[in-house]
Amino acid sequence: MAKKAKTRRVREVRANRATDTLPALSTLTELPAFGDLAPSERQCDAYAAACERAVEAGAAADELALGCVVRLDRGYPAIVCADATFRAEFATRLTKGEFSRAAVGDWVCARRPGGHEMGLIEEILPRESxxxxxxxxxxxxxxxxxxxxxxxxxxxxxxxxxxxxxxxxxxxxxxxxxxxxxxxxxxxxxxxxxxxxxxxxxxxxxxxxxxxxxxxxxxxxxxxxxxxxxxxxxxxxxxxxxxxxxxxxxxxxxxxxxxxxxxxxxxxxxxxxxxxxxxxxxxxxxxxxxxxxxxxxxxxxxxxxxxxxxxEPGLRSLPLVGHERGLAKVFPDIAAEAQACRFRDCTHTHEPGCAVLEHAQDEGYAGRRLDAYLALAREMRASRQTLDPDVVI
Ligand SMILES: Nc1nc2c(ncn2[C@@H]2O[C@H](COP(=O)(O)OP(=O)(O)OP(=O)(O)O)[C@@H](O)[C@H]2O)c(=O)[nH]1
Ligand SMILES: [Mg+2]
Ligand SMILES: [Zn+2]
Missing domain, CATH: 3.40.50.300 (P-loop containing nucleotide triphosphate hydrolases)
Known part of the structure; x- marks a missing residue:
């Protein structure tokens, strides 16, 4: 137990040093309040289950709170709970896991042992999106x-x-x-x-x-x-x-x-x-x-x-990799026609029996809409071929 407390103190000193230069949360008047954000029912249930696990692992129930990540400063999350706003780091078992990184908007089970500035994220609750x-x-x-x-x-x-x-x-x-x-x-x-x-x-x-x-x-x-x-x-x-x-x-x-x-x-x-x-x-x-x-x-x-x-910081690139579902949602008319093409791998550029090209005029998507669709579909075909099979999503 003494060793655990010491490890925690060392980590806290280190974390405090790293967060010293970040803006004081109390000065950020634009931060949303807890009531401005609404967890789903599923997330509330997940929070209750996370609390049980945390208590089993030794946390005091009154140290735990449902919180939302409202900022990430150089990777450090700031969390808004019903009665406090604080910076937090990840519980050790989280940093080892697959799903260790919290994103802005994540609901978390947070823990703030009495007297500590810095909180801990015990669990990231399932995302609705x-x-x-x-x-x-x-x-x-x-x-x-x-x-x-x-x-x-x-x-x-x-x-x-x-x-x-x-x-x-x-x-x-x-x-x-x-x-x-x-x-x-x-x-x-x-x-x-x-x-x-x-x-x-x-x-x-x-x-x-x-x-x-x-x-x-x-x-x-x-x-x-x-x-x-x-x-x-x-x-x-x-x-x-x-x-x-x-x-x-x-x-x-x-x-x-x-x-x-x-x-x-x-x-x-x-x-x-x-x-x-x-x-x-x-x-x-x-x-x-x-x-x-x-x-x-x-x-x-x-x-x-x-x-x-x-x-958000500006994004340089937005590559398309396996976004077929999104393509079909943005271009449902063209995606529906594509089902009727003679060849399953039709590129809708030159193939005989291409329903997409055949109906472009009367369905009203000829021109920029079709051009945009074809360019995005082509990119997705190319990325599918070059993508490492281990990382296909
Ligand atoms: N002419 C003109 N300039 C604008 C307008 N809106 C923003 N700008 C200028 O565009 C530049 C970039 O604006 P930012 O708001 O910093 O852009 P951003 O999208 O937040 O950029 P990042 O933070 O780098 O991702 C600034 O010089 C703004 O003054 C506008 O409506 N008209
Ligand atoms: Mg900006
Ligand atoms: Zn076609």
Whole structure:
């Protein structure tokens, strides 16, 4: 027992040293409160079972609490419980296990022995959903970006050129594959102008259908008159304009996450929703418009009178590996036609008896929608062939 206590003290000293430079949680006014987050019934049951196991292993029942991971600073989780917010590390048996890494949004069975600053995560409770991406090439791994998220807001910046709809379609496939709801925010409308906004809404409607949940925003230096022109261009296509349109996507009780390339304007958008500069933002490179990976911390922010959004570091790549289910959900019309192709491995480019090409015109998906589908399907075929069979998901 003495040895156990000593090991714990050593670990705590080490952990405290590592967390000394992290922001004090008490200063973070944007953190959600426990009541802003809702565990599912299944997670509550799992928590009760986890408590029993922890007590059996020697924990005192009153040291245990149900908590939600609301931030990850350099890998250190911050946890919100009903009556406390604290940083935590992983119980030793968790760090050895497969499922050792908690993600923002995870519900956990936390333990905080009296008098200790630092808590312990005894167990990560089963996830209702997770948003994950494939990291790396053939020997890649699945990286969870956030857990128990209801809605993914894909943020894509506008500019002089037509919007990168292929990138949005790719993100949509990943989101739908994870089972989350999808919304798209076209940011930086000021850079595209009214004509560009109209062009890009049309392109996106062509690719993802007119019922996609879409908002156009602009946080740029456009004056009120210019903003009114941009808003008018969006309104003519029945698309909401501005932060309030985004807030409406995330009512109280909903947990969302923003997903997009570095520099897309995710943190800027969240600051606008918060009404103050809570999150750090950074200029994009003039030469190629690329962001500089300003956000490094995954963190939840609570919107006043609305739900919770997770800010994320920008993602460079979003490879598609085994996301066939997501592809079929984003393109159900094309996927249904593909069933009727003569060849099972039809690439829908040149084969005789290709139902996809044959019906493209009358089913109304010819053009950008079909192009996007074919490019994503081709990539998935290629990744299936190069993927290490040991790591197929
Ligand atoms: N013109 C214009 N610039 C914007 C707009 N929104 C954001 N920006 C600028 O774009 C740059 C990147 O914005 P961020 O909010 O830091 O982007 P991010 O997506 O959070 O980037 P990472 O944290 O690196 O992933 C900043 O210089 C912002 O000022 C906009 O609506 N119009
Ligand atoms: Mg950011
Ligand atoms: Zn075909």
């Amino acid at each position: 997770d948003i994950a991406r494939w990291k790396g090439g053939a020997r890649g791994e699945r990286q969870t970006l956030a857990a128990n998220v209801d809605l993914v807001i894909v943020v894509q910046q506008l500019g002089e050129q037509e919007v990168d709809y292929a990138r949005i379609a790719r993100s949509a496939v990943i989101v739908r594959d994870c089972g989350a709801r999808l919304a798209v925010v076209l940011s930086k409308a000021d850079r595209a102008g009214a004509a560009g906004v109209a062009r890009d809404i049309d392109a996106l409607h062509e690719v993802l259908g007119a019922d996609v949940s879409l908002v156009v925003t602009s946080a740029g230096a456009a004056g009120d008159a210019d903003l009114a022109v941009l808003a008018e261009a969006a309104a003519r296509r029945d698309v909401p304009f501005g932060e309030e349109g985004v807030r409406a996507l995330v009512p109280a009780g909903v947990v969302a996450i923003v997903l997009g390339e570095s520099g897309a304007g995710k943190s800027t958008l969240l600051n606008a929703l918060l009404g103050r500069a809570v999150l750090e933002t950074g200029a994009v490179r003039a030469s190629d418009d690329a962001g500089r990976h300003t956000t490094v911390t995954r963190r939840m922010v609570k919107l006043e009178g609305a739900g919770v959004i997770v800010d």
